Amino acid sequence: xxxxxxxxxxxxxxxxxxxxxxxxxxxxxxxxxxxxxxxxxxxxxxxxxxxxxxxxxxxxxxxxxxxxxxxxxxxxxxxxxxxxxxxxxxxxxxxxxxxxxxxxxxxxxxxxxxxxxxxxxxxxxxxxxxxxxxxxxxxxxxxxxxxxxxxxxxxxxxxxxxxxxxxxxxxxxxxxxxxxxxxxxxxxxxxxxxxxxxxxxxxxxxxxxxxxxxxxxxxxxxxxxxxxxxxxxxxxxxx
Amino acid sequence: xxxxxxxxxxxxxxxxxxxxxxxxxxxxxxxxxxxxxxxxxxxxxxxxxxxxxxxxxxxxxxxxxxxxxxxxxxxxxxxxxxxxxxxxxxxxxxxxxxxxxxxxxxxxxxxxxxxxxxxxxxxxxxxxxxxxxxxxxxxxxxxxxxxxxxxxxxxxxxxxxxxxxxxxxxxxxxxxxxxxxxxxxxxxxxxxxxxxxxxxxxxxxxxxxxxxxxxxxxxxxxxxxxxxxxxxxxxxxxx
Numbered sequence: 001x002x003x004x005x006x007x008x009x010x011x012x013x014x015x016x017x018x019x020x021x022x023x024x025x026x027x028x029x030x031x032x033x034x035x036x037x038x039x040x041x042x043x044x045x046x047x048x049x050x051x052x053x054x055x056x057x058x059x060x061x062x063x064x065x066x067x068x069x070x071x072x073x074x075x076x077x078x079x080x081x082x083x084x085x086x087x088x089x090x091x092x093x094x095x096x097x098x099x100x101x102x103x104x105x106x107x108x109x110x111x112x113x114x115x116x117x118x119x120x121x122x123x124x125x126x127x128x129x130x131x132x133x134x135x136x137x138x139x140x141x142x143x144x145x146x147x148x149x150x151x152x153x154x155x156x157x158x159x160x161x162x163x164x165x166x167x168x169x170x171x172x173x174x175x176x177x178x179x180x181x182x183x184x185x186x187x188x189x190x191x192x193x194x195x196x197x198x199x200x201x202x203x204x205x206x207x208x209x210x211x212x213x214x215x216x217x218x219x220x221x222x223x224x225x226x227x228x229x230x231x232x233x234x235x236x237x238x239x
Numbered sequence: 240x241x242x243x244x245x246x247x248x249x250x251x252x253x254x255x256x257x258x259x260x261x262x263x264x265x266x267x268x269x270x271x272x273x274x275x276x277x278x279x280x281x282x283x284x285x286x287x288x289x290x291x292x293x294x295x296x297x298x299x300x301x302x303x304x305x306x307x308x309x310x311x312x313x314x315x316x317x318x319x320x321x322x323x324x325x326x327x328x329x330x331x332x333x334x335x336x337x338x339x340x341x342x343x344x345x346x347x348x349x350x351x352x353x354x355x356x357x358x359x360x361x362x363x364x365x366x367x368x369x370x371x372x373x374x375x376x377x378x379x380x381x382x383x384x385x386x387x388x389x390x391x392x393x394x395x396x397x398x399x400x401x402x403x404x405x406x407x408x409x410x411x412x413x414x415x416x417x418x419x420x421x422x423x424x425x426x427x428x429x430x431x432x433x434x435x436x437x438x439x440x441x442x443x444x445x446x447x448x449x450x451x452x453x454x455x456x457x458x459x460x461x462x463x464x465x466x467x468x469x470x471x472x473x474x475x476x477x478x
Contacts (some may be wrong), residue, residue, distance in 0.1 A: 130446035186353040207369035
């Protein structure tokens with residue numbers, strides 16, 4: 001299949017390109033076309049070292065979306081509206097996969113002892129940072145995207161729990177579960193296939209798009225787990 | 240320690256009583272005192288069969304909270320306000336553990352094919368049910384509880400991902416991770432100990448109370464995973 005990865009020069013884009021590039025035609029999309037071309041060459045070189053003949057290409061986000069059958073939206077939440085505006089005219093009858101997570105970094109005070117401060121704390125007293133899911137009014141980034149795509153475009157939310165660094169390391173087996181949300185079983189089954197294309201990953205159906213907020217909120221949760229429990233590149237398994 | 244389990248006659252209360260009753264003094268709380276006494280006897284009998292001498296007792300929610308050092312709030316979300324009103328006068332300087340999850344069950348339509356219906360669907364077309372985290376205005380049930388307890392009462396959110404049936408089956412090893420949220424390290428460390436008291440469970444610090452929404456939303460997520468992927472009594476591990 002032809003897969004566009006919008007925001008494909010970012011952390012997670014590299015891993016998708018290297019994993020799927022072995023089997024599919026990958027088009028890296030970016031706001032900066034030159035950067036997209038440069039990383040496409042870099043990804044081709046890596047795959048060649050692993051013995052794969054590939055033809056990953058790089059271009060701007062709109063051209064990438066236009067050329068592909070499947071469009072992976074792997075951009076920051078604050079870039080969502082302009083990028084969707086840009087690609088809307090060229091994604092009819094295609095499948096959009098959202099990896100987008102709205103989250104925020106905050107600071108707060110955690111008391112070491114049982115004297116439990118409840119009064120407003122001065123910022124100088126903050127002693128810990130944490131990440132939280134920043135729920136959009138519609139419940140999730142995916143539900144916002146749903147309002148930004150043509151009627152006949154299918155939408156799936158998935159891959160929010162993939163550690164980017166491990167995904168981009170082809171020597172790593174990724175024995176993780178990937179939650180998949182969406183209202184089209186046709187599109188979800190195609191995404192199940194893309195999950196299965198990545199070493200040991202297992203796709204799990206979570207339900208309709210309305211469940212995407214629970215999946216998106218796993219990303220800040222995993223960041224907290226890693227930071228507070230001396231773990232690295234954390235993902236999860238449902239057992 | 241003396242541990243009150245409010246709503247202790249429910250599904251999850253049985254497991255807590257059986258697991259912690261081997262080491263701690265358990266007081267089952269319920270709106271119906273007679274029911275609490277009956278299940279306490281039942282739990283004692285089960286533990287005796289496993290060779291444990293126990294003295295689990297049952298009483299009303301308020302008396303249970305008054306007698307204990309640690310109060311586990313294992314009630315339904317819609318019972319939260321009246322129960323917290325009831326126990327507020329007797330929980331100063333104690334530790335409250337919230338297992339409460341605000342969630343809702345909904346119905347929707349999932350299209351089997353790529354014709355992707357976006358128009359409002361008639362209820363007769365609904366073909367699937369799903370559960371969602373129903374985020375309270377303050378972000379989580381735990382943050383609501385924080386507004387309902389005295390200033391010197393410590394609050395921790397934990398145990399939202401424990402499958403009740405497996406917890407209540409003492410033959411089962413529970414090789415699961417338990418996320419723990421709260422603003423008092425003192426209280427969290429006590430809860431880490433309670434997690435470690437249960438076979439193979441591992442406590443993970445998630446962060447302050449502000450992160451509780453991400454943990455509470457794991458419960459409806461796990462229900463969806465189980466229902467849609469032919470799995471049973473699902474929990475999770477961070478790896």
